[in-house]
Amino acid sequence: MRADPNETGLLEGLARNDRPTIEKIYSGNFGMIQSLIINNNGSADDARDIFQEAMIVLYEKSRSEDFELYCQVKTYLYSVCRRLWLKRLSQTHRFVPEINGLAELVPVEEEIEANEQRNQEFALMESALSRLGEPCKSLLEAYYLEKKNMSEIASGFGYTNPDNAKNQKYKCLVRLRKLFFTEYKNNNGDG
Amino acid sequence: MDNLQLLDAVERYLNNEMPEAERIGFEQLRKSNPEVDQMVVEHSAFLNQLNNYGENREFRAVLNEVHHDLNSRGLIKEVPPKALLAQLWKKHKRVMAVAASIAGITTMLIAGFAAYYSRRASNAELEQLSKKFENTERKVNALRAQVESDKAVVDKAPSNTPIKSGGTGFLIDESGYLATNAHVVEGSSVVVLENYKGLEFRARIVHLNAENDIAILKIEDADYHTRSPLPYAIKMTGAELGEQLFTLGYPREEIVYNEGYMSAKTGFNGDTLTCQIGVPANPGNSGGPVFNRNGEVIAIINTRQTQAEGVVFAINAKNIINSIQAISADSSNANIVKLPFSSSLKGVDRVQQIRKIQDCVFMVKSY
Numbered sequence: 001m002r003a004d005p006n007e008t009g010l011l012e013g014l015a016r017n018d019r020p021t022i023e024k025i026y027s028g029n030f031g032m033i034q035s036l037i038i039n040n041n042g043s044a045d046d047a048r049d050i051f052q053e054a055m056i057v058l059y060e061k062s063r064s065e066d067f068e069l070y071c072q073v074k075t076y077l078y079s080v081c082r083r084l085w086l087k088r089l090s091q092t093h094r095f096v097p098e099i100n101g102l103a104e105l106v107p108v109e110e111e112i113e114a115n116e117q118r119n120q121e122f123a124l125m126e127s128a129l130s131r132l133g134e135p136c137k138s139l140l141e142a143y144y145l146e147k148k149n150m151s152e153i154a155s156g157f158g159y160t161n162p163d164n165a166k167n168q169k170y171k172c173l174v175r176l177r178k179l180f181f182t183e184y185k186n187n188n189g190d191g
Numbered sequence: 192m193d194n195l196q197l198l199d200a201v202e203r204y205l206n207n208e209m210p211e212a213e214r215i216g217f218e219q220l221r222k223s224n225p226e227v228d229q230m231v232v233e234h235s236a237f238l239n240q241l242n243n244y245g246e247n248r249e250f251r252a253v254l255n256e257v258h259h260d261l262n263s264r265g266l267i268k269e270v271p272p273k274a275l276l277a278q279l280w281k282k283h284k285r286v287m288a289v290a291a292s293i294a295g296i297t298t299m300l301i302a303g304f305a306a307y308y309s310r311r312a313s314n315a316e317l318e319q320l321s322k323k324f325e326n327t328e329r330k331v332n333a334l335r336a337q338v339e340s341d342k343a344v345v346d347k348a349p350s351n352t353p354i355k356s357g358g359t360g361f362l363i364d365e366s367g368y369l370a371t372n373a374h375v376v377e378g379s380s381v382v383v384l385e386n387y388k389g390l391e392f393r394a395r396i397v398h399l400n401a402e403n404d405i406a407i408l409k410i411e412d413a414d415y416h417t418r419s420p421l422p423y424a425i426k427m428t429g430a431e432l433g434e435q436l437f438t439l440g441y442p443r444e445e446i447v448y449n450e451g452y453m454s455a456k457t458g459f460n461g462d463t464l465t466c467q468i469g470v471p472a473n474p475g476n477s478g479g480p481v482f483n484r485n486g487e488v489i490a491i492i493n494t495r496q497t498q499a500e501g502v503v504f505a506i507n508a509k510n511i512i513n514s515i516q517a518i519s520a521d522s523s524n525a526n527i528v529k530l531p532f533s534s535s536l537k538g539v540d541r542v543q544q545i546r547k548i549q550d551c552v553f554m555v556k557s558y
Contacts, residue, residue: 017246017249017250017253019253019257022253022254022257023257023260023261023266026254026257026258026261026267027261027266027267030258030261030267031267031268034267034269034270038270041281041282043270044269044270047269047270048258048269052251052254052255052258055250055254056247056250056251056254059250118243118247121240121244122243122244122247122248125240125241125244126244140241141245144238144241144242144245145241145242145244145245145248145249146245166199167195170195170198170199171195173198174194174195174198177234177237180237180240
C-alpha cells in the first residue's frame with residue numbers, strides 16, 4: 001500500500017521545511033499521541049517531547065534520498081512514538097505497561113536507532129561548539145548555520161574587512177574540528 | 192597558515208566556488224596527495240554534520256514554535272496541568288495504597304492503645320469506687336452494730352475471724368434445716384446465718400455432698416424458733432424451657448431479687464444434675480433457691496460460666512432428696528427432714544410471694 005498523493009504532498013512539504021505543512025501534521029496528530037502518552041504514565045510535557053522527536057524522525061526520513069513511506073503519516077508517527085515511549089519508560093525504570101492502542105503498527109526500529117545515532121553526534125557537535133567559546137561559536141554559527149555571508153559577518157562582529165573575518169572563521173573552524181574529532185574519537189573509543 | 196589556506200581551498204572546492212583552472216589543479220593535487228584527499232573527504236563529512244546539526248536545531252526550534260502557536264490558537268489542546276495530581280496518583284497508586292494501609296494500621300493501633308489505656312483508667316476508677324463502696328459498707332456495718340447493740344442482740348460471729356466465704360441458703364424444713372451449696376460451707380469451722388433483718392443464727396453442717404454440691408445445715412441456736420410451715424414447696428420434676436423463674440439471694444449485704452427463665456435442661460457440658468437458667472447471678476448467690484412462677488423451688492444456683500455472659504447453672508432440686516436420704520441413713524431418727532411438697536404461693540402476686548419467702552432465705556457466712 002502506497003501513501004496517497006495527499007500524504008506524499010505532506011512529506012514533500014516537510015522535507016522543504018514548509019511551515020504550514022509542519023503545522024498541519026502537528027495539529028493532525030499531536031492529540032492522538034498525547035492521549036497515548038498520558039494514558040500510559042506520561043505527562044503533557046512527555047507527550048510534547050516524544051511527539052517532536054517522532055516529527056524529527058519523520059523529517060529526517062522525508063529528506064533522505066531513498067525515502068519511501070509505505071503507510072500513513074499517522075500510523076508512522078504513532079508507531080515511532082509508541083516505541084520511543086516504551087524505551088523512555090524502561091530507561092527511567094518506571095512501570096512499563098502493556099501499551100494497547102491502535103492495532104496498526106509499522107516497524108520503525110531502524111529509523112529510531114538511526115535517529116539516536118544522529119542525536120548523539122549532534123550532541124557532540126553541540127558540546128564542541130559550546131566549548132569553543134565566544135566569539136568563535138557565534139561566528140561559526142552565523143556562517144555555517146545561519147548562512148550569512150562574510151561581509152555581513154564582518155560588520156556584525158566588528159571586523160575591519162571580510163577577509164579578517166574569514167581568517168578568524170578558519171581559525172575557529174580548525175579549533176572546532178579539533179574539539180569535535182577528539183570527542184568523537186573519545187566517545188567511539190569508550191563505546 | 193598553510194593549514195588555513197588548505198581549509199579555505201577545500202571549502203571553496205566543496206562549495207563549487209573555485210574558478211575552473213584552480214579546480215582542475217586542486218583535483219590533481221587531491222589525486223597525487225592522499226592527505227589532501229582525506230582532508231577533503233573528512234571536511235566534507237564534517238561540514239555536512241555541522242549543517243545537519245544546524246538544520247536539526249532549526250527544525251526543533253520550528254517544532255517548538257509550531258507547538259506554542261497551535262496551542263495558543265487552540266488547534267491542539269495540551270492536557271492542562273490540573274491533571275498533575277491525577278498523574279501523580281496514577282504513577283504512585285501502589286505506593287500510595289501501601290502508605291494508606293500503613294497509616295490506617297497505625298491509626299487503628301493508636302486508637303486501640305488509646306482505648307486500651309482509657310479502659311484501664313476506667314477500671315482503676317471502678318476499683319476506687321468499689322473500695323469506697325467497701326468503706327461505706329463498713330460504715331453501714333458499724334452503724335448496724337450500734338443499732339443491734341442497742342437492741343441487745345448478740346453478735347454470733349467469732350471475733351477476729353475473717354469470713355472465708357459467703358453464700359445463700361434456704362429453709363427446707365421449718366424446724367431449721369437449710370439447703371445450700373457444699374462449696375459455700377466446705378472447710379469452715381463455724382457457719383453463721385443471717386436473715387434479711389440482720390439477725391444472726393449459728394448453724395451446723397449436717398450433711399455435705401461435694402459431688403452434687405449440696406450441703407444441709409441445721410440451725411442450732413436458742414434464738415431460732417420453729418416457724419410456721421414453709422410457704423413454698425420443693426419441686427422434684429424441674430421446669431420447662433422458657434418457664435418464668437425468680438431467685439432470692441445475698442450477692443450483697445441485702446437480700447436481692449432477680450428474675451429470668453429456664454434456658455436449658457442440662458448444665459455445663461451436658462451435666463444432667465444441673466440446668467441452665469437465664470437469671471443474673473453474682474458471687475453470693477451460690478446456694479440460693481430458684482423459684483418458678485408458683486413459688487416452687489426447682490433448683491439451687493451454684494455456678495456461672497466465666498467465658499460466657501449470663502450463663503448460670505443451678506442444681507436440680509431433686510438432688511436435695513438424695514442428701515436428705517443420706518441424712519436419714521446416717522442418723523438413727525429416720526425422716527427427720529420433711530420436705531415441703533405443697534406451695535401456698537400459687538396465684539399470689541410476686542410481691543406477696545417474696546414477702547413470704549424472704550423470711551426463709553438466709554445469708555450463709557462461713558468462718
